[in-house]
Amino acid sequence: xxxxxxxxxxxxxAATCGILGCFLVLRKMAMVGDAIxxxxxxxxAIAFLVSSSRDSLLMLIGAAVLGLITVFLIQALQQSGxxxxxxxxxxxxxxxAVGVILISRNASHIDLDLDCVLFGEIAYVQxxxxxxxxxxxxxxxxxxxxxxxLIVLAAILxxxxxxxxxxxxxxxxxAIGIPVALFHYLxxxxxxxxxxxxxxxxxxILVVGMLIIPASAAYLLTDRLSVMIGYSVLIGAISAAGGxxxxxxxxASIAGSMVTVAGGLFLLAFLFSPKHGLIARFGRKQRKRxxxxxxxx
Amino acid sequence: MLSTLWQWITDPNLQWILMGSLLLGLxxxxxxxxxxxxxxxxxxxxxxxxxxxxxxxxFMLSGVKSVGLFMLGAILAGMAATFGISAITRYTRIKQDxxxxxxxxxxxxxxxxxxxxxxxxxxxxxSGLDKYLFGQAASxxxxxxxxxxxxxxxxxxxxxxxxxxxxxVSFDPGFARGMGLQVAFLEQLLxxxxxxxxxxxxxxxxxxxxxxxxITPAVAARYWTDALGVMVVLAGVFGALSGVTGTLISSxxxxxxxxxxxxxxxxxxxxxxxVFAPNRGWLAKWIRRWRSRNEIxxxxxxxxxxxxxxxxxxxxx
Numbered sequence: 001x002x003x004x005x006x007x008x009x010x011x012x013x014a015a016t017c018g019i020l021g022c023f024l025v026l027r028k029m030a031m032v033g034d035a036i037x038x039x040x041x042x043x044x045a046i047a048f049l050v051s052s053s054r055d056s057l058l059m060l061i062g063a064a065v066l067g068l069i070t071v072f073l074i075q076a077l078q079q080s081g082x083x084x085x086x087x088x089x090x091x092x093x094x095x096x097a098v099g100v101i102l103i104s105r106n107a108s109h110i111d112l113d114l115d116c117v118l119f120g121e122i123a124y125v126q127x128x129x130x131x132x133x134x135x136x137x138x139x140x141x142x143x144x145x146x147x148x149x150l151i152v153l154a155a156i157l158x159x160x161x162x163x164x165x166x167x168x169x170x171x172x173x174x175a176i177g178i179p180v181a182l183f184h185y186l187x188x189x190x191x192x193x194x195x196x197x198x199x200x201x202x203x204x205i206l207v208v209g210m211l212i213i214p215a216s217a218a219y220l221l222t223d224r225l226s227v228m229i230g231y232s233v234l235i236g237a238i239s240a241a242g243g244x245x246x247x248x249x250x251x252a253s254i255a256g257s258m259v260t261v262a263g264g265l266f267l268l269a270f271l272f273s274p275k276h277g278l279i280a281r282f283g284r285k286q287r288k289r290x291x292x293x294x295x296x297x
Numbered sequence: 298m299l300s301t302l303w304q305w306i307t308d309p310n311l312q313w314i315l316m317g318s319l320l321l322g323l324x325x326x327x328x329x330x331x332x333x334x335x336x337x338x339x340x341x342x343x344x345x346x347x348x349x350x351x352x353x354x355x356f357m358l359s360g361v362k363s364v365g366l367f368m369l370g371a372i373l374a375g376m377a378a379t380f381g382i383s384a385i386t387r388y389t390r391i392k393q394d395x396x397x398x399x400x401x402x403x404x405x406x407x408x409x410x411x412x413x414x415x416x417x418x419x420x421x422x423x424s425g426l427d428k429y430l431f432g433q434a435a436s437x438x439x440x441x442x443x444x445x446x447x448x449x450x451x452x453x454x455x456x457x458x459x460x461x462x463x464x465x466v467s468f469d470p471g472f473a474r475g476m477g478l479q480v481a482f483l484e485q486l487l488x489x490x491x492x493x494x495x496x497x498x499x500x501x502x503x504x505x506x507x508x509x510x511x512i513t514p515a516v517a518a519r520y521w522t523d524a525l526g527v528m529v530v531l532a533g534v535f536g537a538l539s540g541v542t543g544t545l546i547s548s549x550x551x552x553x554x555x556x557x558x559x560x561x562x563x564x565x566x567x568x569x570x571x572v573f574a575p576n577r578g579w580l581a582k583w584i585r586r587w588r589s590r591n592e593i594x595x596x597x598x599x600x601x602x603x604x605x606x607x608x609x610x611x612x613x614x
Binding site: 025028029030031033034038080082083085086088089090093094096097098100101104105205206208209211212213215216219220247250251252253255256257258259260262263266270276278281 | 333336337338339341342385388389390391392394395397398399401402403405406407408409410411412413414417505506508509512513515516550553554556557558560561564567571579
C-alpha cells in the first residue's frame with residue numbers, strides 16, 4: 001500500500017506541474033517557476049508561526065500570497081530597467097533567505113526540517129492520513145494534491161483558448177481584448193498553489209523539476225499544445241513511478257530519483273525525438289547533403 | 298551585545314573566517330559584474346546546483362572531506378552543466394531559461410540522490426556534507442580559508458590583468474573579435490572563473506543561495522555608476538561587506554546558517570542603492586520627474602495667468 005500512495009502522490013505532483021509547466025516553457029518563464037517554488041518558503045514559515053500547526057489551508061494561502069508577491073516584485077524590478085534574469089535572481093534568493101532564517105531561528109516551534117524543504121519526505125506521505133468521521137480517508141497529501149489538480153484542470157479547461165493565445169502570441173491576445181495581465185497572474189497563482197500543495201511531500205526541487213523537465217521533453221515531441229500537455233503528464237507519471245523504484249533500489253531520496261529519471265527521459269527525447277531530436281537532425285542534414293551532391297553529380 | 302561582538306572580532310579564529318568571507322564576497326562581486334553585463338545572471342544559480350553531485354562524487358571516491366577535492370569535483374560538474382546548457386539551446390528549440398531549469402534540477406536531483414545515499418550508507422565521516430546546502434562559514438578550517446582566500450585573490454588578479462579584454466568581450470563581442478582578441482577563449486575563461494567563484498562561495502553561503510552573491514552586489518553597484526571599472530570595484534566592496542556582515546551575525550546568534558544572512562545583507566545593500574543612488578536611483582528619478590513636471594507646468598500656468606489678466610484688462614477697456 002505504501003508503494004501505491006507514494007507513486008500516486010508523485011503522479012499527482014507530476015500531473016499538476018506537467019500541465020502548468022507547458023505554459024511556463026512556452027512563455028519562456030521556466031525560471032519564474034523556479035523562483036516561485038523557492039520564494040513561497042517564507043509564506044509557509046509565517047503560516048506555521050501564526051497558527052503554530054500544520055494548518056494546510058493557512059499554508060496554502062500564505063504561499064499563494066508570497067507567490068504573487070514574487071511575481072509582482074520581479075515585474076516591478078524589470079519595469080524599473082533591470083534585466084529579467086537578474087531581477088528573478090535577486091527576488092527569489094532574498095525571499096528564500098528570509099524563509100530559511102525564519103525556520104532556523106524558530107526551529108523549536110516549527111517541526112519543519114530544512115532538508116525537507118528542499119527535497120521533501122514523500123516516504124512519510126502515507127502516515128499523515130485524513131480522518132473524517134472516524135474513517136481513514138487516505139493520506140492528506142493525496143487529497144490536497146488531488147484538489148489542486150482539479151482546480152488547475154478546471155482553470156485550464158475553462159480558459160484553454162485564452163491561455164493558449166497568451167502563451168504563443170501575447171500581443172495578438174492583447175489586441176483582441178484578452179486581459180493578458182490577468183491570465184499571467186492567474187497562471188502564476190496556479191503555479192504557487194501547486195508548489196505549496198506539493199511542498200510538504202516532495203520539496204522545492206521536485207516541483208521545479210516536474211514543472212520544467214517533462215514539459216520541455218514534451219515540447220520536443222510534438223507541435224500541438226494539447227498533445228504536448230498529454231505527453232508532459234505522461235512523462236511526469238513515468239518519472240514518478242520509475243523514480244520510486246529507482247530510489248528503493250539505490251536506498252536514496254525518492255524526490256531526487258524522480259527528478260533524475262525525468263532527466264533521463266528528457267535525454268531520450270533530446271536524442272531520439274523523431275522531429276526535433278539530435279539524431280533526426282543530423283540525419284536530415286546528412287540527407288540534404290547527399291541530395292545536393294547527387295544533384296551536382 | 299556589543300561586548301560579545303567585540304569578543305568575536307578579536308577572536309583569532311573568527312578573524313580568519315571573516316577574512317575568508319571578505320575575500321570571497323570581493324571575488325564573487327567582481328566576477329558577478331561581468332556575468333551581469335553578459336546577461337548570464339542565473340547561470341550562477343544553475344552552476345551552484347550542479348556543483349552538488351560533483352561534491353558528492355568527490356567524497357564517494359576519496360572518502361575524505363577535502364575542500365580541494367570538492368572544488369575539483371564541483372568544477373568538473375559545473376563544466377558538464379555548462380556543456381549541457383549550451384547543447385540543449387544549440388541543438389533544440391528549447392530556450393535558454395528552460396535549458397537552465399532542466400540542467401539545474403536534474404543535476405541537483407542527482408546530487409540529492411547521491412547525498413542521501415552517502416548518508417544512508419552510514420559513513421561516519423559524512424556528517425557536515427549537508428552543510429553545503431545552506432552554508433556554515435563557522436565550520437571552515439584554517440586550510441579552507443587559506444584556499445578560499447588564495448582562489449579569490451587569483452580571480453581578482455585575473456580580472457585586473459585582463460580588465461580591458463574582459464570589458465570588450467562583455468560589451469561588444471563582435472568588435473572584440475574584429476580587434477583580434479581571442480573571444481572564444483576569453484568567454485570560456487570568464488565561464489571558468491564564474492564556476493570557480495560559485496564553488497568557492499558554496500562553502501560559506503550554500504548551494505541554494507550562492508547565486509545571490511554573484512547577482513545582487515553587481516546589480517546594486519550598477520545603480521551608482523556607468524563606468525565598468527567603478528562598478529567592478531563597488532560590486533567587490535558590496536560583496537565583501539555582505540560576506541563580513543553575514544559571517545558576523547550568524548556566528549553571534551545561534552541556529553543561523555551563514556548563507557541567508559549574507560544574502561539578506563546583500564539585498565539590503567541593493568535596496569539602499571536602488572532607492573538612494575544619485576541619478577539612477579528611484580528617489581532621484583522621482584525627483585527628476587517631479588521637477589521637470591514643475592518646469593513645464595509653471596511657465597504654462599504663468600502664461601495662462603497672463604492671458605487671463607490680458608482678457609480681464611481688455612474687458613475693463
